[in-house]
Amino acid sequence: MLTVTRDMVLPTTVTGSYPRPLWFDRSLEGRSFKSALGDSLFREQYLDAVASIIAEQEAAGLDIVTDGDSRFDLTVGGKSWFFYPIERLGGIEGHRDTSRGWMSRHGLRPGKILWEVQEAYQPGVVRRKLTRGPLEYAELWKVAQRMSDRPVKFGAICAPALASMLWNEHYVDDKAMILDLCDIMNAEFREVAAAGCPLIQVEEPPHHSRALQEGTTDADLEFQTMAFNRQLEGVDAEIWVHTCWGNPNQQRVHWTVPSYERALPHLLQLKCDVLTIECASSDGRDLPLFKHIKTDKKIGIGVVNHCNTGSNRPSMWRR
Amino acid sequence: MAALIRKALEYIPKEQLVISTDCGFGREGLSRRIAFYKCVALVEGTNIVRRELGLPEARVRAADPKLWFASR
Numbered sequence: 001m002l003t004v005t006r007d008m009v010l011p012t013t014v015t016g017s018y019p020r021p022l023w024f025d026r027s028l029e030g031r032s033f034k035s036a037l038g039d040s041l042f043r044e045q046y047l048d049a050v051a052s053i054i055a056e057q058e059a060a061g062l063d064i065v066t067d068g069d070s071r072f073d074l075t076v077g078g079k080s081w082f083f084y085p086i087e088r089l090g091g092i093e094g095h096r097d098t099s100r101g102w103m104s105r106h107g108l109r110p111g112k113i114l115w116e117v118q119e120a121y122q123p124g125v126v127r128r129k130l131t132r133g134p135l136e137y138a139e140l141w142k143v144a145q146r147m148s149d150r151p152v153k154f155g156a157i158c159a160p161a162l163a164s165m166l167w168n169e170h171y172v173d174d175k176a177m178i179l180d181l182c183d184i185m186n187a188e189f190r191e192v193a194a195a196g197c198p199l200i201q202v203e204e205p206p207h208h209s210r211a212l213q214e215g216t217t218d219a220d221l222e223f224q225t226m227a228f229n230r231q232l233e234g235v236d237a238e239i240w241v242h243t244c245w246g247n248p249n250q251q252r253v254h255w256t257v258p259s260y261e262r263a264l265p266h267l268l269q270l271k272c273d274v275l276t277i278e279c280a281s282s283d284g285r286d287l288p289l290f291k292h293i294k295t296d297k298k299i300g301i302g303v304v305n306h307c308n309t310g311s312n313r314p315s316m317w318r319r
Numbered sequence: 320m321a322a323l324i325r326k327a328l329e330y331i332p333k334e335q336l337v338i339s340t341d342c343g344f345g346r347e348g349l350s351r352r353i354a355f356y357k358c359v360a361l362v363e364g365t366n367i368v369r370r371e372l373g374l375p376e377a378r379v380r381a382a383d384p385k386l387w388f389a390s391r
Contacts, residue, residue: 017343250348
């Protein structure tokens, strides 16, 4: 339900992650967040880092701020976006040296940075029924929100995306594994909402990427929609769904930015209040798709490219 | 940036438009300073359009000349 942005016109925010301060060199490394806050050095670094990141976003004038995803370890290519949950859920033991699908796609080979990133990922193996672990999303949000009077958006990977970094050796099929993951994430999102978090961002439904893959049927996309929505049942907060075309190590996954055209009708079926789409990288090429689409959802557009180091000109005229 | 927002407004009503980044700034791929100035540009670009639409602008402390000691 729209709450935070209901009466805001053109609210501004960032997706979530923010570069670590150079002095923030300690990591959770699999520890529970609450437990690690008992480690004096980690506690001071973490709290100071989140305070700094929020202060910068406030100085920039953003309406909605984030904690920079500071729970994530300093790992290769954003590995922790997947592995913060993977390292904490029950039922996962060991790993394999290849990522599902990734290493055979996008022309990856040794000598490419994304090959190195994928080698570093080491996907987990699901050997038993998946169970909840100490994700502690509610506590992470509370720590950040007490540092700001602006709404703090809490973001996390969605269950279907998480499944793409797991090898299933327990469930009858991947769909069964995804549904169990959805129930686990649902419990987490309910808790963070019940803690008072006004705005939860659920990240990367697989629809737009799957829609590009040969052989993906509408039924496949409809399953993803059902699963995605299952993880949001009863979550009482403003829900955002973030989509983009990939961001391992701030790298492009696709040399030519793809289109949302096939996926968009499916994405608009997701149980969310705001749907965000990547726009800066394509110079808004997909925006005309909204000309004939009627939706009650708000649409978040990316106007800043995360894959280059230019700081972008506010008044820069489009190409 | 402002041009992209104007383009979006051709298809999406202003009441339904949210301004963000394409994705996160990561932890090791960008420097913190670059991320900061991307945030500043995002808000300044949005302020340009807010001004055109007669909407209140956000205060950008980072861009307030009175808070900098460097001078021309």
